[in-house]
Amino acid sequence: MDSAPSDHPESDSNSDSDSSKSGSSIKDERGVIRASQGEIEREEDEFRVKGGRGGRSGWWKKVLSISRGEGGNWFRENMVLQVGEGESTRFWKQRWVGERSLEDMFPRLFHLNSNKEGFISEMGGKRDAWKWKADVSGAFSVKTAYKSLSNAARPSIPSSDGFDWHQVWKTPASFKAVLTAWKVLKQRMATCDNLQRRHVPISYSEAMCTLCKSNQESIEHLFFECQRAVEVWNEILVWIGKVAVNHHSAKGHFLAFTNLGRKEEISFLTGVWSCTIWCMWKQRNGCKFNQEPWNKDKLIAEIKSRLWSWRMAFDLKSAATGFRGWFAAATLSG
Template sequence: MAARPRIPSSDSFEWQQVWKAPVSLKVVTTAWKVLKQRMATCDNLQRRQVLISSSEARCTLCKLNEESIEHLFFDCQKAVEIWNEILIWIGKLAVNHHTAKDHFLAFTNLGRKEDISFLTCVWICTIWCLWKLRNGCKFNQELWSKDKMIAEIKSRLWSWRMAFDFKTPATVFRRWCAAANLSG
């Protein structure tokens, strides 16, 4: 893993939480770009005067709205389905927020203080998997599958946990997939 630069003390809570997450630099960078509104979504590319046809500017997942960070990650019906499944998996209820920062802060505050690190990883992983799915659908003609997405998110979180969390006892993967265990 590449060395991470020092976090300036003036950076916001969400950035510091994302930066501390035990995941690869490219995954952290993707989450940071979402929080800072810097992802290469169609609306951002158009603002940078990259020519995109109106049909290409539509959300790759639902094909209904213009692709923006807010739509792709939080408002698209496909993304909402994923977030709802993740909430069921971790045993929480939440209101869907429509901006990255509000969504992040609400999601990571669903549990106790000791759950924030895990919830941050879940949020980052879901963002990463949605971005990968978007790119797979847009450039490789992959097909949307909610079940495949949920399985990938759980699998990635499991591997990150096993790689970086040495304090928690190992859990059987099937039990992990059935219900996330916050704080341990």
């Protein structure tokens, strides 16, 4: 493959005016467009990008370099060769049948063959082409590339306990809300009992529940056992038109709550649960650090308002029409 272009155009042998036109430099929107539409070349089973003005596209080069470490080469994994006449495809050394080359699948036959570098041009038909596997049409699209990159970059979350962590992370809600919900489920919130386990000095009075002042603060107590928390959950259940038993464990409460409706309602119920947890935590912090009074009505109003702003992501039709109707009841239509 050719050597990578210099990061400093002035170091090239061409003049400054010529180097400023290099495809490896993106200085304006038109440059981005030219780079994004750069021509992708194949060299054996590898890919390189060539810009529209004879240089390499730095934009595409960076995109192709993503996930070449742990996640593998995401671009190569999504490309499959469609063999036509075979004038550009090596019979033994390139992947054109299945996921491996014939050299790898039949090493003894490859060793006996005298034409190890030969092409398959005798097959006839239309010209060889590369197909994008991530899209059913076979054509590359930014949407499917983004999805492939997201899947490659997503961390592997242990699920030995059988819990569906992917359901939590794909919640169509604010990232802060999803992260707070995940911390609660993983027992990683900075509640007073967790801080004490980390040897953070906390007095007996400071370790009490900020909301009720009658029990030591823990994840289970703060979000699910405290009477004030129970009142919040009861109002939310009435608001969405559901009935549930109050579980005192985080995972038990999450599973019971998110399974109250039909399959198509799970994303909405997961969003309601995550939003309620997040808003409760924020009001707890206001009470603890800013000496703000507990205000259940303000908390419920914030939960409903935030869910209203996220409602389009839930892909559900609510029986309520308009914000006023939503605020009164978010009962889901059948």
